Amino acid sequence: MPDTPAPPPAEAEIAALRAEIDALDDAMHDLLMQRAAVVARLAGSRAKGQGSPLRPGREAAVLRRLLARHSGPLARERVVRIWREIFMASTAIQGPFSVAAHAPQSAETRLARTHFGPITPIRVHPTPARALAAVSDGEASVAVLPAPAETDQAESAWWARLDVPRLQVVARLPFIAAPSAPEALVVAPVPPDPSGDDRSLLLIEAEADAPRGRIAQALADAGLAAGAVLVLRAGEATLALAEIEGFLRADDARLAALPWARRTILGAYAAPVAGDAP
The missing domain is CATH 3.40.190.10 (Periplasmic binding protein-like II)
Structure with a gap:
């Protein structure tokens, strides 16, 4: 019987690359299944408890x-x-x-x-x-x-x-x-967990006529680096929301240096990362 003709070089190359992709897909799927099995073990671990995932x-x-x-x-x-x-x-x-x-x-x-x-x-x-x-x-x-x-x-x-x-x-x-x-x-309904590069939200209740500049200066004097400060006039008080660099905790000594007693940490979040350069 005559030999089957070999595929053209371009088709052979495409077939080889697709076979390589198929092998990678199988390997990735194997790893996903392994990861899911580890997560399931973590979910059932007594050490983890019943907290939020x-x-x-x-x-x-x-x-x-x-x-x-x-x-x-x-x-x-x-x-x-x-x-x-x-x-x-x-x-x-x-x-x-x-x-x-x-x-x-x-x-x-x-x-x-x-x-x-x-x-x-x-x-x-x-x-x-x-x-x-x-x-x-x-x-x-x-x-x-x-x-x-x-x-x-x-x-x-x-x-x-x-x-x-x-x-x-x-x-x-x-x-x-x-x-x-x-x-x-x-x-x-859970506290934030630090990521290593975070920003915290600090809510301050100041006097009704407190200017933004004074609030920002008080934060700086206390050693709290604020990226932004929003001010909201609410009746007899001024509410200021400050985005503070770092993961702020309730026992942070810098909070005690602020001239206002009513201050609340609303939480924290990971700082965003850059995308691809245009």
Whole structure:
């Protein structure tokens, strides 16, 4: 019988590359199954206890480590998207997880969907209070709310009435910095965990006529580096929300140096990382 003709060189090369990709897919799937088995063991470990599987600080630390070693044509944003799905798959193994969101803009809903995955249940609520109530009542695992802004009014500033320490800010979206894009904060019924590069939110209640400059100076004098200070006039008081560099704890001696007794740490979140250069 005549010999089967060899495929053209280009087709042979494509077939070899596809076979290599198939082998890599199998290896990646094997590792995903191994990872899921370890997560299942962790979920059943007595040492872990019955606490929430939510660890946004650890997730951010893992992503930073992977991005620091990353190279090649795969975009950094894609790496984050892939691992975000892996994180949420692992969370689902450990128990039910859902999101309550108040998203006045569709972009904020997309932020929540991108961060928590396409199949995570997300319910959009008409007000921040309703979203927070869903978390307080155990109907949702976390709330995703618009990031504080200078345009916030007393009635819409959810951060001014956050039920700390029962609820705390634990993450900021998106993790990959996106200039001029909408941002959101994640609130959960668990304390934030440090990632190694964090920012904390500090709420200060000052006198009614306290100027922003005086509040910023008091923070600086206390050794607290504030990236931004939002000011909200609320009746007989001035509420100031400061984004403080680092992971701030309640026993931090610098807090005692502030001239105002009413100060509350609303939580902390991992500092965002840069995306690919344009």
